[in-house]
Amino acid sequence: MDFMPVIQRLTEGWGAKVGLSVALTIAYEDHAQIFAAFQFLKICRARGLTRRERLSKWHAVEAALAKLRARAPMGKETNNMERIPIVETYLDIDHNQLITRRVTDQIVIHHTGNPTDDDLSAAEIDASHKGQGWTCIGYHYVVRKDGTVEQGRPHWTVGAHAYMQNAHTIGIHVCGNFEEAETTDEQIESLAMLLANLCTDYGLPIDRDHIVGHRELMATACPGRNLYEMMDTVVGKANFYAVQ
Ligand SMILES: [Zn+2]
Known part of the structure; x- marks a missing residue:
C-alpha cells in the first residue's frame, strides 16, 4: 500500500x-x-x-x-481471510536456547522423505530432532496427512530446517515421502491457507520468490518431486485464500 x-x-x-x-x-x-x-x-x-x-x-x-x-487491505486488523487452525503441541522447549528471527523473507517447504511415507506428528519429529542433539523440532509447522496443522517451534524463532538459510526463513514440514507418494488434498488446502496466513502476517508477497521448496536452496530431493510439482498450485491457492 x-x-x-x-x-x-x-x-x-x-x-x-x-x-x-x-x-x-x-x-x-x-x-x-x-x-x-x-x-x-x-x-x-x-x-x-x-x-x-x-x-x-x-x-x-x-x-x-x-x-x-x-x-x-493489509495486516490482521483489516483482513478477514480465513485462518487455518494451528494445533498447539505443548512441546517441551528450552526457550533460552532459541533465537528471535529478525528478518523473514522466505517460507521453505519440506517433506519427511522416509521411504515408509510416514505421517509423523510434531511431537515425534521433536523427539527425533532432540535425539540428534538439537534444541527441539527444527520446523515451525507440521502439516499432517489429514490436513491438521501442528505447531512446531515458535514461528518467530530461528528454525533448524534449511542449512545456512534459517536466519530469514520459516520452515513448514509436510508429512510424507513425496518422491514416491502423492500429497493428500487436505494437505494441499491446509498448506495453502497456512501460507496465505503467514505471508499476510509477515507482509510477504505470495509468490514463488517468497515460497520455495527446500531443493531450491540446496542440493536435496526435499520436498520430493510430487510436492515440488504442486508448488505453483499451492501458491495459486494461497493467493485465493488471502483475498477471501
Ligand atoms: Zn527439507
Whole structure:
C-alpha cells in the first residue's frame, strides 16, 4: 500500500519532513492514526492554523486513508481471510536456547522423505530432532496427512530446517515421502491457507520468490518431486485464500 504520494500531496506546503513522518507512521505502526494525529497537531500549531482549518485538513487526511485502506487491505486488523487452525503441541522447549528471527523473507517447504511415507506428528519429529542433539523440532509447522496443522517451534524463532538459510526463513514440514507418494488434498488446502496466513502476517508477497521448496536452496530431493510439482498450485491457492 503506497500512502506516501497521497500524504505528501495532502501535506504539501506543511514541510516535507512532517508529511513523510506521518506517512511512515501510518504505513508501519499499529496505532498509526493516533500517532499521526499528534504529529498533525504539532504541525498545525507550528503553522498557526485555526481550529477550523485543522479539522478540515485532518478530515481530508482521514478520508484519504480510509479510501486507501479499503482499496488495499493489509495486516490482521483489516483482513478477514480465513485462518487455518494451528494445533498447539505443548512441546517441551528450552526457550533460552532459541533465537528471535529478525528478518523473514522466505517460507521453505519440506517433506519427511522416509521411504515408509510416514505421517509423523510434531511431537515425534521433536523427539527425533532432540535425539540428534538439537534444541527441539527444527520446523515451525507440521502439516499432517489429514490436513491438521501442528505447531512446531515458535514461528518467530530461528528454525533448524534449511542449512545456512534459517536466519530469514520459516520452515513448514509436510508429512510424507513425496518422491514416491502423492500429497493428500487436505494437505494441499491446509498448506495453502497456512501460507496465505503467514505471508499476510509477515507482509510477504505470495509468490514463488517468497515460497520455495527446500531443493531450491540446496542440493536435496526435499520436498520430493510430487510436492515440488504442486508448488505453483499451492501458491495459486494461497493467493485465493488471502483475498477471501
Ligand atoms: Zn527439507
